[in-house]
Amino acid sequence: MFKFILFFLVLTLNLFADFDFKVVKTQLLKTEDLYAYVKDDPRIKLNSSGIVMHNFDKSKSIIARASVIAKENGMAKLEFSVFSSLEQEALPLPNILPEVGDEVILNFLYDRAAVIAPDKQSYDEIVNSYPQFYFTHIDILGAQMIRNAQVAPKRSDLRKFCADNAVGILIFALEQKAKFVDCQDFKTLYEVPISKPSSVQVPFYSRITDYRSNFFDFNSQEIGNFYRYYEALIGLDRTNR
Incomplete structure (x- = not known):
């Protein structure tokens, strides 16, 4: 019984060690239509998602969602989709594609x-x-x-x-x-x-x-x-x- 409890505690501690949903901020290094690449990081998890921020002349805005779909060769591959969580009828959705240099904020709202x-x-x-x-x-x-x-x-x-x-x-x-x-x-x-x-x-x-x-x-x-x-x-x- 003691061994079982000890095993469960070790398992739980290991899960907590890998359980990190802290925000990760990075930049787009390469884009390919609806896909892009950022530098890989141990904090970037497969299937996680976030947002893409684009800088305009005097402001910046969320222009897309980004989901992590693969990790290889020191890079994480992202797939873009429409960010509609803050959609309002009075405001149009941004009509611009993400580009190299845009900021990516992963694990967005994961807290x-x-x-x-x-x-x-x-x-x-x-x-x-x-x-x-x-x-x-x-x-x-x-x-x-x-x-x-x-x-x-x-x-x-x-x-x-x-x-x-x-x-x-x-x-x-x-x-x-x-x-x-x-x-x-x-x-x-x-x-x-x-x-x-x-x-x-x-x-x-x-x-x-x-x-x-x-x-x-x-x-x-x-x-x-x-x-x-x-x-x-x-x-x-x-x-x-």
């Missing part, structure tokens, strides 16, 4: 997270284990779903929740493991062991109740199995978002 868990036990375990995060309470998402008459969140719902509340990471508490997922790309950043949940609440643990679907929404989804639903949601192909 802010939200937990999707099946029960209070799992929720509290994760929140209490990672004090380095500012946790936005999942009740906000629950209220959003009640307002929209939904009984199961889609990726688009979670992205909107993250954008509205400046959340960078979603932590999904599954069966004896937790997956740390980029809130926009839904790529898994880390996976760590957790205790087995004692119960299951759908669509997720929150203090919000009485979820009801819109009777006239024939495309509405329901959660049959909590774990299978969120494993599938995380694993969806990027073309089916």
Whole structure:
């Protein structure tokens, strides 16, 4: 028993040692259409994301999202996509491509997270284990779903929740493991062991109740199995978002 406890503590310490979501600032060294390269760094993790800042004459602005898709030969390869988290109808999206010399800020908003868990036990375990995060309470998402008459969140719902509340990471508490997922790309950043949940609440643990679907929404989804639903949601192909 003592050996098991010691092994678990060592495993946990190793996970914490590799668990670094600090902001990384660097510059674009080379661009190729929707791709670019920056100097590699141990703090740059595969599947992580950030933003590209472009300097104008008298100001600077976010012009794109950047995701780390590969690391090779001392370089990290980035893929660009539209940054729409701060989109406002009164302001147009920047119509400019990233270029050499633009600043890249990786792990953007990675100090802010939200937990999707099946029960209070799992929720509290994760929140209490990672004090380095500012946790936005999942009740906000629950209220959003009640307002929209939904009984199961889609990726688009979670992205909107993250954008509205400046959340960078979603932590999904599954069966004896937790997956740390980029809130926009839904790529898994880390996976760590957790205790087995004692119960299951759908669509997720929150203090919000009485979820009801819109009777006239024939495309509405329901959660049959909590774990299978969120494993599938995380694993969806990027073309089916």
